[in-house]
Amino acid sequence: MELLLERPVVDLVPTLRAIPSFETGLTTPTPLLTPAQRRRVASIATKLEIRPRSVIYRAESPAQAVFINGAGVVKSVQELASGRRRVVAFWFARDLFGLAEDGRFLYTTIAVTPVTLYRLPVEDLRRALLEDAQLQFQFLCKVTHELREAQHQKLLLIRKDAIGRVAMFVHLLEKQDPVVAPAGTIDLPMTRSDVADFLGLTLEAVSRATSELARQRILAIHGRHRIQILDRARFEALAGQV
Amino acid sequence: MELLLERPVVDLVPTLRAIPSFETGLTTPTPLLTPAQRRRVASIATKLEIRPRSVIYRAESPAQAVFINGAGVVKSVQELASGRRRVVAFWFARDLFGLAEDGRFLYTTIAVTPVTLYRLPVEDLRRALLEDAQLQFQFLCKVTHELREAQHQKLLLIRKDAIGRVAMFVHLLEKQDPVVAPAGTIDLPMTRSDVADFLGLTLEAVSRATSELARQRILAIHGRHRIQILDRARFEALAGQV
DNA sequence: CGTCCGTTTGAGGATCATCAATGTCCGTGG
DNA sequence: CCACGGACATTGATGATCCTCAAACGGACG
Numbered sequence: 001m002e003l004l005l006e007r008p009v010v011d012l013v014p015t016l017r018a019i020p021s022f023e024t025g026l027t028t029p030t031p032l033l034t035p036a037q038r039r040r041v042a043s044i045a046t047k048l049e050i051r052p053r054s055v056i057y058r059a060e061s062p063a064q065a066v067f068i069n070g071a072g073v074v075k076s077v078q079e080l081a082s083g084r085r086r087v088v089a090f091w092f093a094r095d096l097f098g099l100a101e102d103g104r105f106l107y108t109t110i111a112v113t114p115v116t117l118y119r120l121p122v123e124d125l126r127r128a129l130l131e132d133a134q135l136q137f138q139f140l141c142k143v144t145h146e147l148r149e150a151q152h153q154k155l156l157l158i159r160k161d162a163i164g165r166v167a168m169f170v171h172l173l174e175k176q177d178p179v180v181a182p183a184g185t186i187d188l189p190m191t192r193s194d195v196a197d198f199l200g201l202t203l204e205a206v207s208r209a210t211s212e213l214a215r216q217r218i219l220a221i222h223g224r225h226r227i228q229i230l231d232r233a234r235f236e237a238l239a240g241q242v
Numbered sequence: 243m244e245l246l247l248e249r250p251v252v253d254l255v256p257t258l259r260a261i262p263s264f265e266t267g268l269t270t271p272t273p274l275l276t277p278a279q280r281r282r283v284a285s286i287a288t289k290l291e292i293r294p295r296s297v298i299y300r301a302e303s304p305a306q307a308v309f310i311n312g313a314g315v316v317k318s319v320q321e322l323a324s325g326r327r328r329v330v331a332f333w334f335a336r337d338l339f340g341l342a343e344d345g346r347f348l349y350t351t352i353a354v355t356p357v358t359l360y361r362l363p364v365e366d367l368r369r370a371l372l373e374d375a376q377l378q379f380q381f382l383c384k385v386t387h388e389l390r391e392a393q394h395q396k397l398l399l400i401r402k403d404a405i406g407r408v409a410m411f412v413h414l415l416e417k418q419d420p421v422v423a424p425a426g427t428i429d430l431p432m433t434r435s436d437v438a439d440f441l442g443l444t445l446e447a448v449s450r451a452t453s454e455l456a457r458q459r460i461l462a463i464h465g466r467h468r469i470q471i472l473d474r475a476r477f478e479a480l481a482g483q484v
Numbered sequence: 485c486g487t488c489c490g491t492t493t494g495a496g497g498a499t500c501a502t503c504a505a506t507g508t509c510c511g512t513g514g
Numbered sequence: 515c516c517a518c519g520g521a522c523a524t525t526g527a528t529g530a531t532c533c534t535c536a537a538a539c540g541g542a543c544g
Binding site for chain 2: 078080081086088089099101106126129130131132133134136137139140143144146147148150151153154155157158159160199200240
Binding site: 160161162201202204205208223224 | 499500501502508509
């Protein structure tokens with residue numbers, strides 16, 4: 001735990017930049033944070049380095065902070081009575097997470113890869129947002145963006161066919177991380193089990209779907225955590241809602 | 243279209259009241275709107291009365307306003323190339339809707355029942371939110387609440403069994419409208435087709451599932467738009483994530 | 485009272501879950 | 515550096531569930 005200094009604050013900027021408009025089309029583009037706002041966020045943020053598979057917080061525990069993902073991948077999971085597990089969401093760089101209700105976190109949240117986090121105590125954040133409406137507007141835009149993503153993912157989950165779901169998941173990953181290597185190479189940091197729990201499929205179904213996509217020369221599978229899009233047209237056709 | 247006067251403004255208050263905390267547990271309860279804030283919202287709102295099956299806005303059209311649902315049920319749908327249709331969300335009383343991207347609405351949105359709407363031009367709303375951080379905080383809470391709902395519904399859609407999905411949908415309806423008649427009687431304003439398009443099932447599957455629930459004496463079906471929960475325990479067991 | 489739309493019910497086929505066995509990657513320790 | 519162990523992943527066979535196609539039923543409205 002180290003206090004955010006002036007340098008790392010820059011890392012926070014992308015979090016709140018280039019965010020699509022609020023609930024709707026604002027004619028003026030959302031402005032960047034001012035230096036003063038950056039300092040404000042930095043002053044309440046604590047930087048954390050988390051190791052893979054570490055628990056960031058548990059469901060039902062008191063929710064005293066929200067988090068901004070600086071780097072790496074995080075998952076929020078729900079444990080079911082039947083012993084099954086569901087991945088509610090993956091959180092990528094620049095995502096804001098820490099959803100709670102009645103003062104308690106909703107879903108146990110775990111690092112998938114090595115992760116850099118910024119921890120924002122809610123009381124401090126609340127004060128900052130109420131004192132700086134422009135800053136609050138950035139957060140409003142961010143939450144709205146996550147709402148849009150969640151709605152989109154609902155559409156993804158309506159599909160019942162395994163191949164379509166997997167294709168849309170890959171598509172989702174590709175959007176998340178434009179920092180990919182040449183020509184549609186996509187990093188897939190999570191396990192097949194995680195993918196299955198996110199898509200509502202079994203591990204076997206995910207495996208069969210990816211194999212089928214490879215067999216059809218739509219994707220190439222390089223090891224476990226790296227895939228490549230070979231046939232962009234057919235891939236888009238699958239990922240685009242049928 | 244009539245301008246909101248002082249009286250109807252009271253209708254808006256519940257919209258922004260009793261909203262669970264921001265992203266997490268704030269120790270202080272979210273305060274109500276002040277009279278001045280109510281006037282502020284009222285001054286930019288236009289009240290609309292919409293007839294069933296009327297289109298409120300179309301996907302891709304310029305998004306110049308967001309809407310608060312004052313009464314009735316609204317659905318946002320996505321038309322697919324295959325001719326199929328998916329219901330992205332139902333919007334109930336006090337919901338905020340009008341999700342857009344790059345200045346254009348994402349989903350065609352249609353009244354299911356007779357609906358009372360408050361139309362808030364985004365530029366006016368933006369100005370109001372930036373000038374009144376407390377008011378903006380109410381909206382932030384509301385959007386966060388809708389994010390929470392969307393996440394929860396993602397979990398609903400991960401289930402593949404028809405009976406479970408239908409049970410969870412009924413559960414969702416029950417939560418939405420606590421203004422129900424005696425003993426678990428629930429109003430079901432939308433058609434079976436709408437339910438199917440929301441749940442990612444076929445109309446037949448929804449019909450079979452409801453029939454099965456009735457056969458097992460878990461629900462009673464009174465006509466097309468009214469159902470009753472007979473066996474609360476078994477109903478909750480089904481609706482609770484398996 | 486009749487039509488139309490929404491709904492229910494039925495039979496056959498496709499897809500995914502389940503159970504089971506085998507294969508592969510990766511980190512650990514010798 | 516190599517060998518080993520365990521977790522992760524692939525592949526196969528069987529059964530359950532839902533989708534598709536099809537027909538009959540019922541309520542709402544003119």
